[in-house]
Amino acid sequence: MENLKDEQQNHHQPVKIDLSGSSFWAKKGLKSLEANGARVDVYWDFRQAKFSNFPEPSSGFYVSLVSQNATILTIGDLKNEALKRTKKNPSATEAALVSKQEHVHGKRVFYTRTAFGGGESRQENEVVIETSLSGPSDPEMWITVDGVPAIRIMNLNWRFRGNEVVTVSDGVSLEIFWDVHDWLFETSGSSSGLFVFKPKAGFESKSLSFNGRYGDGEGEDHDVEDDDSSPKYCHVLYAVKV
Structure with a gap:
């Protein structure tokens, strides 16, 4: 965009x-x-x-x-x-x-590169999403940015939607939204998890509205509330389990 x-x-x-x-x-x-x-x-x-x-x-x-x-x-x-x-x-x-959307496919690990700062001198960031959805333990998910653990979500059955603000290695305050409902409860074919990575000017948390719908990014509305003081770039990632 x-x-x-x-x-x-x-x-x-x-x-x-x-x-x-x-x-x-x-x-x-x-x-x-x-x-x-x-x-x-x-x-x-x-x-x-x-x-x-x-x-x-x-x-x-x-x-x-x-x-x-x-x-x-x-x-x-x-x-x-x-x-x-x-x-x-x-x-x-x-x-x-101002925004970028992509689809990645995987079984347990999803990988992408982006630049949260934007601009000509942008610093690239490496994002890895790792999951553990099967086995005797409760489902979990980890998100690392530039090799540094940013978020660990335990009890994913109850926290399949949410958002947290973290600070990445280059000092950028980054808000991460996730919705992995379909990973856990969709049984027909492949399922997608939605992630939004949004740089912020401060640490005030915002809410993510999914308008009661979820899909693969075709014609769906997933709105991130914003204000004029926040950086405008956001990276939208659909992680498709195969």
Whole structure:
């Protein structure tokens, strides 16, 4: 999810980018689609993309959205190449990453990397979720951030939903929400646990509203209450047990 500022109305507008492997089967391409009755052209080039420890490329790429003869959004470091290809004026403002959603699959351990700070100088963080749901003992779950134990939830049958605030290794105050109800009580096929990692300015706890619904992230509403003083980035993780 990127955040764009509308210069005429002086406010920010969110833009959701949903990338699937089938859409970007070629390293360079163009795809046209319709949004709110307007045509949107998506240009991309990953031929020179370089990767570090993040799942997304770190350099050597661009993705550009063009609509109504103007550039809406360009991400990546090859902005000049994108301008030459689209032949449109550059976007009036820089985009800022405000949220990210991903699905990971596993049996007992789920692993991801993210950057809670965001920005160009972001510090990557390693998150590991480990579970013990079978056996004679009560179900438990552990969450570590950068190799440091952050949360241990015992009696998971009773604490399958909750949230805690922790401090990670780079000094960021991080609120972690979880809902693992389906891990424990869903019997038909694979089941998903929902985790939200949200940096905070302080230690005041917020509540997580699931609107009485839970699913795999398609069309579901999982709202995290926020205020203007809190950092805007949050990482949404669906941990799918297989």
